Amino acid sequence: MTETTTPPRSEPLLTVDNLSTHFTIGAGRLRAVDGVSFSLQPGQTMGIVGESGCGKTVLSRTIMRLNLGNNIHTSGHVNFLGKDLLNLPMSEMTDIWGQEVAMVFQDPMTSLNPVVKIGRQVHEHVRKHLGASKTEATELAIELLKSVRIPEAETAIDAYPHELSGGMRQRVSIAIALACSPKLLFADEPTTALDVTVQHQILNLLGMQQQERSMAMVLVTHDLGVVAGRTDEILVMYAGKIVEQAKTAGIFHRTSHPYTEALLRSIPKTDQPSHTRLAAIAGRPPTLITTPKGCSFSPRCPYAQQRCFEEEPPLTESDQGHLTACWYQVGTAENREAWETNLASGRLATLAVAEGQIVDETAVKLTSGDS
């Protein structure tokens, strides 16, 4: 647990290359993840952001090979610690799970076994992976529970999950994930099921443990606010594809993709007066069975032009290390022009955004006039 500063350009810990996960279901093929590539350096944090159903959970589970079922087709490559994860025999996979790569699940109410004591859930895989004796493992479990700030860890190991609060349970899940000191941790919406105050504590705890252990982390969330100060890099996913990928600061300060912009717009702000309507993104995400020709965000995009409905934009580097898949990137002259055209022609998605902005501006004027 020494604090090592990772050299800036080392071998990546995880490389994902052109990864696709398709489900065959009655109506056809559901492209949950479609051609995703990225890499992660040791000790770094990657945020994966997107709406529900955009494929972010399937992506992390595919990388971990936790998709259960036989109607799944995966293609592409996942390289982790020099191993080709997708083609590894299951017997070797069980040695990697829990030991090299671990996962914290979304809902601590369901991800802990209700009929197994906390202690055993924390240390059973330690005994399997590290061959620890029962007493050693129990001591380790207590130590782990203490490190995730669970009060009275000595008695907590004999408790059942239902005897703990949601936040405490998520701490237990984190302790379980950290037990064998993995090199990579997937946190799949780790705070979605928790109260806002507890969310903050859990995220801080994750960040702290990550730094202490110099562990890499993939933080999956639908909330850009969650990843804001906690990640090195962010992937924005839409309809199973990466639409924007950049350093965290780049995503927030030089937003290039209209979808990312819309996500940022939809975060409620505290300086808005009460009863301001939330800025939602008009329309719904496409069903991934029949992805539209062209850009999959085009039906909901305020800037969409004819080209967007016909040709799919490739993921190109718009800035140093900043990748975006859009023909009319936010902040460009083409984008401004597309906006004016759509406003003039009365495109609904465009009008909705414009209306929101007008409401915003008048509201701000009203409040400043009052004070």
Add this chain to the structure above:
Amino acid sequence: MGKILIVRLARLIATLFAVSLLTFLLVEQLPGDPVIALLGPEGLYDWDTVERIREELKLNDPTLVRYGRWVGDVLQGDLGKSYITDQPVADAIRDRVPVTLELALLATVIAAVCAVPIGAFSAYREGGRLDRLLSGFTTAALSIPGFVAAIFFIWLFTLKFNWFPSTGWNRITDKGLWANLKTAILPASALALAPLAVNARLIRADMIGTLKEDYVLSARAKGLKSRYILMRHALRPSALTAVTVFGLQLGGLIGGTVVIETIFALPGLGTRLISAIYQRDVLMIQGITLFVATVYVVVNTAVDLLYLALDPRIRRQ
């Protein structure tokens, strides 16, 4: 907890009253007479003797008076004597019960030991070849009546392989465990078949649900082996339905070994009950029925308490 136990106990006693009264009234409705059964056909020509014996056995009193007397005796620990053989009913039960109890327990153990892996692995391989094969087996086991299976077992294991005897019973106390098991294994297996199939199906159905739970996925993500996950994580939450039925089955087996005991000519409670019914031996019928009902109710109460062991969430209430 104490309150629950008192309520359970009251319910238990009420059940036993109801069972014994119903049995008494039913036997009363049967045609025939214990005295005729005792004397044989000659009794029909000797009404004086018949009347005398009826008077001695107080069979001429009204039904409810006799039932009340029987209840009074039972409450004092006296189950009465057989009209026919004069043997105390308690002795008859004590004599016969080890056979029936052993058969029932052995059958239950066989059913449980086989049902758990069959249910668990067919759930794990849901829809696969193994699952379909095991489903076929459980369907067959359910649809074949116990006595047909018994006859098949006798044909296979006695006539073809000559591994086990087809009839008779060796007491553990007389001939030792191995000789005893040799006579017990075939009837117990025949008895076990139906509960085995039912339990395997229940466990499979519940387990399929359990395996979709998040905590099973998180157990996988910890790198635990499939067998460990099935047995240590998924089995207990999937066992509640099976355990409920398990209690009913064990109770049912104790009262329901009649046919199998008859096929294998075993000196159990079932065969004794049958002969008592043929002879209208009211007190014997009453005694055995009361015993079987008691075991049944007690076992099921115990099963209710077993839930507490299986699911810690119930313990709090």
